[in-house]
Amino acid sequence: MKGLKLYFILFGILLSSCQTKSKDGQTDTYSSGVIAITVDETFQPIIQEELDVFEAQYEQAGIVPKYTNEVDAINSLLKDSVRLAIVTRALSDNEKNSLKSRKFSPHCYKLATDAIALIVNNQNTDSLITVNDLRKILTGKSKKWNEIYPTSKLGKINVVFDNPNSSTVRYAIDSICNGKPLSAELNAQKTNLDVINYVSKTPNALGIIGVNWLGNTKDTTNLSFKNGIRVMSVSNEITATNENSYKPFQAYLFYGYYPLTRSVFIILNDPRGALPSGLTSFLTSDRGQRIILKSGLLPATQPIRVVDVKNEQ
Numbered sequence: 001m002k003g004l005k006l007y008f009i010l011f012g013i014l015l016s017s018c019q020t021k022s023k024d025g026q027t028d029t030y031s032s033g034v035i036a037i038t039v040d041e042t043f044q045p046i047i048q049e050e051l052d053v054f055e056a057q058y059e060q061a062g063i064v065p066k067y068t069n070e071v072d073a074i075n076s077l078l079k080d081s082v083r084l085a086i087v088t089r090a091l092s093d094n095e096k097n098s099l100k101s102r103k104f105s106p107h108c109y110k111l112a113t114d115a116i117a118l119i120v121n122n123q124n125t126d127s128l129i130t131v132n133d134l135r136k137i138l139t140g141k142s143k144k145w146n147e148i149y150p151t152s153k154l155g156k157i158n159v160v161f162d163n164p165n166s167s168t169v170r171y172a173i174d175s176i177c178n179g180k181p182l183s184a185e186l187n188a189q190k191t192n193l194d195v196i197n198y199v200s201k202t203p204n205a206l207g208i209i210g211v212n213w214l215g216n217t218k219d220t221t222n223l224s225f226k227n228g229i230r231v232m233s234v235s236n237e238i239t240a241t242n243e244n245s246y247k248p249f250q251a252y253l254f255y256g257y258y259p260l261t262r263s264v265f266i267i268l269n270d271p272r273g274a275l276p277s278g279l280t281s282f283l284t285s286d287r288g289q290r291i292i293l294k295s296g297l298l299p300a301t302q303p304i305r306v307v308d309v310k311n312e313q
Contacts, residue, residue, distance in 0.1 A: 028275035032060035035275045037084040038073035039065050040167050041191055042114070042210035043264065046295040047086060053291060054282050061275060069165035077106075077267055084276040085267045086111065088167040099269060109266045109284055113298035115211040115248035116171060116260040118232040119196070123203040126152060128233050128240035131259050135176055137206065140183030145204065154204040159186045160195050161208050168208055171262055200228040211248045212295050234259055253298040264297070 028035050039047050044067045051063045066076070070087050077085040078095060080102075090108045091099075099106050118129065126149040136142040137157055145152035161169050173182060189195050192213045199207040207229070214231060233245035236259045252258040266283060270276040282288045289299040 026272070026274065028061075030274060030278040031058045033275050034062040034064065035084075035279075036064045036066060036082050037086070037276070037279070038076045038082050039067050039086045040070045040073055040088060040264075041067040041162065042088075042167060043086060043212060044192075046212045046292065046297065049295070050283060050288060050291050053287070054279060057282070058278070061278070063275075063279060069163055070167035070170065071165040074267070077269055080104075080269070083268065083270045083274075084279060086264065087267060088114065088171065088262050088264055090265055091267060104269050104271060106267060106269045109268065109280060110263055110300040111266050111283055112264040112292045112300055113253055114262050114264050115253055115258055115297075116168060116262065117209050117211040117214055117248050118234060118260075119199050119207040119209060119214070119229045120232060121199055121201075121203045121205055122228065122230055124152075124154060124230060127230055128235065128242070128245045130235045130237060130240045131176065132238070133240075134234070135178075138172055138177050138182050138186070139180050140185060143183075143185070156204060158202060158205045159183075159208065160198050160205055161186065161188050162192050162195055163188050163190055167262075168210065171260075172208060175262070176260070196229060212297055214296075248296075250293075250296060250298055 027033055044065075047065065047067075051065060055061055055063060066073075066082075068076075070089070073085045073087050074089075074091070074095070076082045078098060091106060096106060118134070120127070124145075126145070129148070133142065133148050137148070137159060142148055143157060145154040145157055148157075161172070163169075169182070169188075173179065189198055192209050195207045195209050196213060199205040214229075231247055233240070233242075233247050235241070235245040237244045246252040246258045248258050248260070253261055266280050268276055268280050270280075284301065289301050292299040
């Protein structure tokens with residue numbers, strides 16, 4: 001036993017002596033080492049699955065993800081605390097210039113197309129909504145369910161997001177409300193899972209959430225969602241009907257029928273082409289994109305199997 005222990009100690013010393021450090025003190029390579037990355041918490045389920053597969057394929061690589069809000073994810077990249085961030089927007093010109101002034105050359109790669117899902121409690125039987133009505137709710141013009149659905153008896157609309165600095169809040173302001181501020185009466189939870197749990201217990205709630213949190217793991221077709229909540233169908237028309245309203249299924253994202261979509265990006269700042277670049281290569285590869293496909297998001301490069309899902313609603 002002592003001889004075996006001595007062997008492992010000597011092997012560890014030999015391994016560490018052969019490891020080459022870069023000028024910045026980093027020791028990771030394209031397929032080995034340990035790095036931290038930041039990830040928009042909205043994508044935790046799918047990215048964690050990606051990392052599990054990546055680390056199984058590259059046994060000498062370790063990825064330590066920090067799942068956080070989009071603001072903190074990008075700030076960590078700008079401060080050079082991490083070399084890879086997964087978020088829903090590209091860097092602004094000012095952010096690019098800040099990195100370039102420090103001799104960095106950041107790159108942006110599209111990973112997937114995501115959908116913002118609207119969820120309500122199972123007791124809420126109104127499951128069709130227009131983008132215009134949603135805008136009225138978010139800006140405080142419509143505060144009660146019967147202002148949208150005259151026969152509703154649910155009272156005040158209790159809108160819940162994950163947190164104030166999330167990409168979902170930014171999307172709601174920029175893309176749904178056309179830059180107008182959100183109502184001060186909206187409620188923020190901490191995470192997407194908190195939003196789901198809150199809506200499942202609150203009959204008058206309306207939750208706004210990333211669709212990959214809602215997948216039914218028992219359904220390999222991605223044509224159903226979690227039990228306990230109802231996913232609304234959304235229309236771009238003046239009046240929502242069964243014919244012009246769509247749930248966030250992959251086929252509807254592919255054809256552009258579902259109106260609440262956004263891109264997911266990998267922001268890479270890895271001048272040495274080390275482990276962050278290796279992870280990026282995996283995420284955008286056929287294998288990485290197939291994991292995206294399985295999650296319910298629309299892959300950036302992987303073809304999808306388009307089926308008629310209208311009858312599934």
